[in-house]
Amino acid sequence: MLELPSISVKDLQEWSKLGEVLTSGHRLCSGCGAGIMARQVTLAAKALGDPIMIVNATGCLEVATTIYPYTAWNAPWLHNAFENAPATASGAIEAMKAMRRKQNKPDRNVNMIIFGGDGGTYDIGLQSLSGAIERGHDFLYVCYNNGAYMNCLSLDTHIMTEEGLKRVTDIKIGDQVYAFNQKSGELVLKECSGIFDNGIKKIYELNTLHHTIRTTINHPFLIVQRSRKNIENKLIWKTLGELNVGDEIVVLKSLAEGNSYTFETIKMSKLGDYKVNKLNEVALPKESNPELMEFLGLFIGDGWVRVHKTEIGFSIPKDTKERKRLIELTQKLFGITPSEVNPNDVYIYSVNLAKFIDSLDIGKGAKNKKIPSWIFTLPLEEKEGLIKGLLQSDGYTIGKSNRYVSASIELLKTMRLLLQTMNYRVGKIHKQQKKKGTFVVYRKLLEDSNYGYICFSRKKEPNVGKYLSQIKQRDFLADNPNFKTEKIVSINFIREEPTIDLRVEDEHNFIADGIVVHNTGIQRSGGTPQSAATTTSPPGKVIPGKIKWAKPLAEIMAAHEIPAFTASPAYIRDLMAKVQAGLKHDGSAFLLVDSPCNLGQRYAPEISIETTKIAVKSCFFPLYGTYLGEWILTGESARIAKNPDRKVPVEDYLKLQGRFRHLFKPEWKKKLIEIQETVDERWERLVNLASC
Amino acid sequence: MLKQVRGMTGDEAVAYAVKLVNPDVLAAYPITPQTIIVERYSDFVNNGEVDTSFIPVESEHSAMSACVGASMTGARVFTATASAGLALMYEILYVASGMRCPIVLAVANRAFSAPINIHGECTDQLVCRDASWVSLFGESAQEAYDETIMSFKIGEHPDVQLPTMFGIEGFIVTHALERVETMSKTDVEEFLPAERDVKYKFSPDEVMTFGSLVLQDYYMEIKRQQEEAMQNAYKVTKEVMAEFTELTGRKMEIVEKYQLEDAEHAFISYGATAGNAKAVVNKLREKGEKVGALKIRLHRPFPIDDIYDALKGIKSATILDRSATYGSPGTIVQGDIATALYGKKDVPTLHGFINGLGGRVLTLPQIIEAYEKAKVYHEEGKTLTQEWIGYRS
Ligand code: SF4
């Protein structure tokens, strides 16, 4: 009865030449189990030889692969709606039979595969599936179960963290990011518990007078909702799509006072320095201070470093007060004197100073300079030192207004964000093309270049106490030390770009490009495991996530007297054997695949296969097949049944994923034990049923 | 054409007409008063009289879903439903039209719950008016028979490619035995091509993606194409009816005018009520009243010009609408008529009467009463009224 073909590595090698059915260019998250499993399923089907057809229920696998006018499917593929893929397939199957019947042709063997997610299978689509199976149409239904209804920011978004400003792509799980506490209105630090690659999405740019952010249309922002008479004004979340020009959004005004930065010690090189200076004479600072920051400001504007040449250069012409200040600072800070042989440039010859500056993450050339994240954590006085230095290099001041010019847009972006945390008003980045030969500040351009500039000025603090209610008309958070509101001046579509999203514990918001934004939602389904956290089954004080165990879907399907299997993309040959057995079966067959989802299950994308492997190893998701009362354990699950020592604790599985994080708090210890007991109980029952 | 006459109920007429068409797929779920259609047809399937695959689905939602799946393969597809069943299909009605599936759907018009009721009322079909389906109503078993066959031709026309539904009132038409002039298999084969003319289909031999995600950049263009198809359907329906008239000798038009030439007042109705209206016209004419009746057969696309032409110069129009709508400025069909006539010259004042809900019989005296009221409202200068008739207060 349950004959599983045995598949060798050689078979896999052969089949891999058959060509992909789900091709590259789809927009599933990186590491998404759905894409991996779909490729395995379709390859196994293709290897059978007969043509394949795919009906796909609404879900990630559908939306992320077919954004019109593109498609990633290299096979006949049809989507109808969320809950009706089996009915749709049954219509197609019977129609093809009838059309051939009319032409007096025999039925043609087609391998019909239906893909549905857990929402489309366990919940809203269960009836359609049950009905189609009862009618006995010849198809294999593959449920890719990621345990919830899953659903961004542009990749060059900057996030405010405890360690300063970071690009969203540099954020790691566990980083402390700044968030807005909606109850107290305070600026708080919260842990980032998930990072999700959301694929290529449409990116829109939102501008206020002083802030700019690029996000997807469904990203939530915190805005002021004003009541008629301004009595019940409050802050609410709205997605970008619901926002209008004129809406007031919450942005960061200033960070808490920081501390001086302690530098990592540089391994001093003995060679080299004595060419110009005496051996190791340079004194490297241990901690940041205002004058060092001023020096670095000059460096960011006018300097470069070439470590192997032992040189740090500044293009500051002779007889300027800037050059005088640079020499003064170099002597004072490092105890060495720069060389002034060249009228246009100043050189400091020191391997060790070059190494030190190189270690500061400032960037080396004119086009890739930036303000590194650690500068955001400094005390105000030191940040002011940096600005002073910057203004002496590529900036100038007219009255109260300052302008800073740079060829590095990244520098302007990060500088703009830094100034915003220092209570400056900063305009947007103006970009311009400069022709060869023109002067930028005091340098003549050797080639046509792209430049940008920003203008900024110090803000006057309004007398909040006296005119609070009036000022609040303009800035709803006028009395908040860290946040304020700004009106949206424009929202424009930019282009399609790769996107990323973060998940932040407790507050569920973070500060992206200086603007308070919300993370997106994941809702529980009938396939969500017990105790897992989703946005509709959150880990509360009384209820730790979802209450019930997921439905035993494979058993429910097996009760229709059809072959039902479970499989994991970590065990490729096992999965493919089941696909082939299901398709060869004359009539309906069902395959439940554990499909890891880094977005919803909250883990790093590179461990997708690892999580599903441990799901099997811990017997949380056993591999088996059942048909007409006969049960077989397969692959790793069969090995565990023979040798129980191979079984790993379920904690190993749970601890990999953010959605179970709350279970590791002491108050839920009991729950962990309970889950282990249930897994054991179910596993035992299965082993007893199976003849392995 | 050789004329044959048989006694049939409305449902049977549909089943026999579908048999002549011999579609590839019929997917349906039983619901009174539509059930007879599918029951009869199951006999044909199981006796090997047709090639159709009958898919006895577990719900109307699945019925329409299976129809879409079948139609996407290029097959000719039929289904039937009523009331709650049509409501359950509602989501997929939009998929069917959006995917340009020329499915044919017979609706045995029946009242919505609650309270639960199984009898005739057309609200179920009228509320589907925005789903981009061609929508027809039939007055009799004969019209049910004819519309079944014509619907395939209208929907499958290359300029249309839209699904078509036609409605006959539950029990009043579905279960009443009437005289039906039938056609032969060869007549239908002459009228309807043997196969659908499809360019793109879900087939094992074609690598194609159907039903993809379409965002802000293309969605509206695709929807606009549906509107253009709907406008084409107006022309195509007229042509198909003309061709069918020629074939059968039974005159049919998208709107039927009865004694309107010299009329000063008119009834407007659709479906079975049109018969009552015509009977009342006969009675009133005997008394010397200058009155006529207009029957709307095609509700979507709405025949704006034909209705204007028919009603130009009429003083007051009594609209008999067997459908319910609440808190609205007029009856459902009255809304369409008012929009079509607004701003035009010599148009009648419109007086809508909601009647016959849940199969309640509308008597001739009640219709005459409505007519008299409409005349008074007209004299009083009221341009648009809506009221209920035939209920106990
Ligand atoms: S990882 Fe999750 S959210 Fe991302 S595409 Fe895959 S299933 Fe969807």
Ligand SMILES: [Mg+2]
């Ligand atoms: Mg899911």
